[in-house]
Amino acid sequence: EAGVAQSPRYKIIEKRQSVAFWCNPISGHATLYWYQQILGQGPKLLIQFQNNGVVDDSQLPKDRFSAERLKGVDSTLKIQPAKLEDSAVYLCASSDQGASGYTFGSGTRLTVV
Amino acid sequence: QKEVEQNSGPLSVPEGAIASLNCTYSDRGSQSFFWYRQYSGKSPELIMFIYSNGDKEDGRFTAQLNKASQYVSLLIRDSQPSDSATYLCAVKPSSGTYKYIFGTGTRLKVLA
Numbered sequence: 347e348a349g350v351a352q353s354p355r356y357k358i359i360e361k362r363q364s365v366a367f368w369c370n371p372i373s374g375h376a377t378l379y380w381y382q383q384i385l386g387q388g389p390k391l392l393i394q395f396q397n398n399g400v401v402d403d404s405q406l407p408k409d410r411f412s413a414e415r416l417k418g419v420d421s422t423l424k425i426q427p428a429k430l431e432d433s434a435v436y437l438c439a440s441s442d443q444g445a446s447g448y449t450f451g452s453g454t455r456l457t458v459v
Numbered sequence: 460q461k462e463v464e465q466n467s468g469p470l471s472v473p474e475g476a477i478a479s480l481n482c483t484y485s486d487r488g489s490q491s492f493f494w495y496r497q498y499s500g501k502s503p504e505l506i507m508f509i510y511s512n513g514d515k516e517d518g519r520f521t522a523q524l525n526k527a528s529q530y531v532s533l534l535i536r537d538s539q540p541s542d543s544a545t546y547l548c549a550v551k552p553s554s555g556t557y558k559y560i561f562g563t564g565t566r567l568k569v570l571a
Contacts, residue, residue, distance in 0.1 A: 377557060388463075388547055388561035389503065402558055437502055443557060447493050447549075450502040 348372065350451035352438050358457045364426035367454045370419070371440030377401075378415055379448065380423050381437040389437055395421060428458045462486065463550050465562035473570050478535040480546050480565050485529070488553025492524055492531045495547040497564065503547055507533070538569040 351370040359365050371378050376397050381389035392411065394402040397418040406413070410429070415421040425432055435455050441448035464483045472478045480494075491510055495503035509515045509522040509531065521534040531550075535542055545566045549559035 447505040
């Protein structure tokens with residue numbers, strides 16, 4: 347089975363610019379997650395979708411971050427405007443029900459300068 | 460108190476030894492526990508999950524869960540240099556949907 351696809355792999359932007367990341371989950375996986383992993387830290391959940399509905403976005407900085415999952419498949423995560431502290435790896439993961447763990451994509455490494 | 464705590468390491472063990480990685484969690488009602496391995500510059504990959512008290516073995520890996528003491532551990536037998544990575548503990552909280560809270564990870568170095 348194909349894995350979780352993410353793009354781009356790397357992105358360098360200046361602060362105050364905007365950026366978008368894309369994720370395509372494993373086929374049939376209803377649940378999709380976006381995590382932020384800052385260097386030296388564990389992944390932190392930003393938002394969780396069940397099909398195309400938001401289940402948990404309690405840790406998403408909504409003043410600058412937004413995410414959507416149209417049609418319950420692909421998802422995009424946007425940052426506008428970016429800050430230096432947003433430099434991190436953004437990981438997308440998907441699961442069927444989550445009981446057996448979920449699968450991560452390769453991530454997008456964002457550097458804000 | 461952090462929800463999921465791990466010693467950041469590095470934990471250094473000689474090749475062939477047993478590596479023991481520990482994780483404690485604060486939510487007493489947590490029911491699902493996961494160990495992920497993350498190589499430098501790569502994304503986390505699931506190694507094992509455990510739900511019940513006791514041990515669960517898979518090849519060279521053994522997960523141990525003690526809910527009364529709120530800790531979960533991962534033992535790696537016959538450690539190999541290729542096991543050198545960061546090991547992330549993840550816990551599903553008792554409330555809410557299927558989402559995992561991750562620890563900061565323990566960096567393991569297996570010395571040849």
